[in-house]
Amino acid sequence: MADDPDPPRKFYGFKPREFDRANPPPSPAADIPIQPDAGPQPMANTRIDVRELNQIASGAGSQFGTNAVGNRANEVHDMLQLNLDRDRAAGLFTVTATEDKKRKRRIRNYWTLLIIVDVPLGGFAALVGPGAAIPFVCAIAGVGMFTAWWTWENWFLRTD
Numbered sequence: 001m002a003d004d005p006d007p008p009r010k011f012y013g014f015k016p017r018e019f020d021r022a023n024p025p026p027s028p029a030a031d032i033p034i035q036p037d038a039g040p041q042p043m044a045n046t047r048i049d050v051r052e053l054n055q056i057a058s059g060a061g062s063q064f065g066t067n068a069v070g071n072r073a074n075e076v077h078d079m080l081q082l083n084l085d086r087d088r089a090a091g092l093f094t095v096t097a098t099e100d101k102k103r104k105r106r107i108r109n110y111w112t113l114l115i116i117v118d119v120p121l122g123g124f125a126a127l128v129g130p131g132a133a134i135p136f137v138c139a140i141a142g143v144g145m146f147t148a149w150w151t152w153e154n155w156f157l158r159t160d
Helices: 050-058 075-090 101-128 133-157
Strands: none
Touching: 101 133
16 A cells, blocks of 8 residues: 555646626726826925815715715626515515514403402402492502502513
8 A cells, every 4th residue: 555656646626617798898998098197296386285185086976975886787686676666566565564473462462350359349449349448448558559559460561
């Protein structure tokens, strides 16, 4: 094994590929006239104005919005538009209200338990009347405490 010759070396690289060009190539550089740089120009003995410097720096175009990306239509935009039209036709962007089963269950449980606890306590308070002060006050306090706790638990705490 040690005497076996080394296998031939492998060279790895990217495969040559041809890509489809979505946009036309820019105009060749031969269209641009090439002139030697004139260098700094002598200035007149006047004050330097910032607006004038901005105008010189912006060149022939507008001072604002010259760096904005131009959305030129190409094949990708056409494909995305076709996908959007197909999804809209399929109704994927139609939003409708659905039945909220969790909320209905919460409302049903709230009123059921409120009736189960508060009606007997209220009935007991009405039965004993204010003549028996301690049981009457305890029954009314029980209705208030349970109603406050159950409302907090069901609507504001929302643990489920």
